[in-house]
Amino acid sequence: MNALALRGVACLRGGRLLFEGLDLALAPGEAALVTGPNGVGKSSLIRIAAGLLAPAAGTVECTGDRALMAEAPALDSELPLAAALNFWAGLDGRREVVPDVLASLDLGPLAQVPVRMLSTGQRRRAALARVVASAAPIWLLDEPANGLDTASVALLEGLIAGHRAAGGIALVATHLPITLPDAREVAL
C-alpha cells in the first residue's frame, strides 16, 4: 500500500535548525499542506520527503514512487511542450497519456510551442503535467500555485482531488491558498 511517513524529522540548513520533531503519516487518499513564512523550511521539507535532502534527525519511509514538482524548471526549455513531456513520460513508458494530460491542464493548444515561450502560469501547469503523466502515487508539490490564475488554481485543486480519489497521496508546500478538503496542515 502506498504511504509516506516522516517520523521525528529535523532539518538543519547552513548550520541552522529549521524544524525538529516533525511527524506526518499519509495513507492513500490523504494530503497535507505545508505552510509558513518565507524561509521557514517548506521547500526543505519537500526535498526531505523526496529523498533529496537528508534529515538531521528522524526517518522518511516511503512506499510507492514519488513525483516531485520543485521550483526549478524540469522541462527542456528548447523542446516543444509535448516533446519535453514525452521525454519524461517515455521513461515511465507512458508517452500515450501525454495528449490527455495536456488537455486536462488546458495546455492542448500549446503542445507544439517551445517550453521557453510559455508564460509563467503555463510553465507551472506544464510542470504539473509532468507529475500527472508520471503515474507516481505520491505527489510532492513545492509552491504549485505560484504564478497561477484563479482558473488554474481550480484546475490544480481538481487534479489533486482526482489523484487522491484514485488512492494517491499529496504533500503540498504553499504560501498561497489551495483548497484541499480534509488535508492535514503542517504549519512550520
Ligand SMILES: Nc1ncnc2c1ncn2[C@@H]1O[C@H](COP(=O)(O)OP(=O)(O)OP(=O)(O)O)[C@@H](O)[C@H]1O
Ligand atoms: N543549500 C543551502 N544551504 C544553506 N542554507 C540553505 C540552503 N538552502 C536553503 N537554505 C536556507 O534554509 C532556509 C529554508 O529554505 P527553504 O527554501 O526550505 O524555505 P521555504 O519555507 O521554502 O521558503 P520560501 O517560502 O521563501 O520558498 C532558508 O533560510 C534558506 O536560506
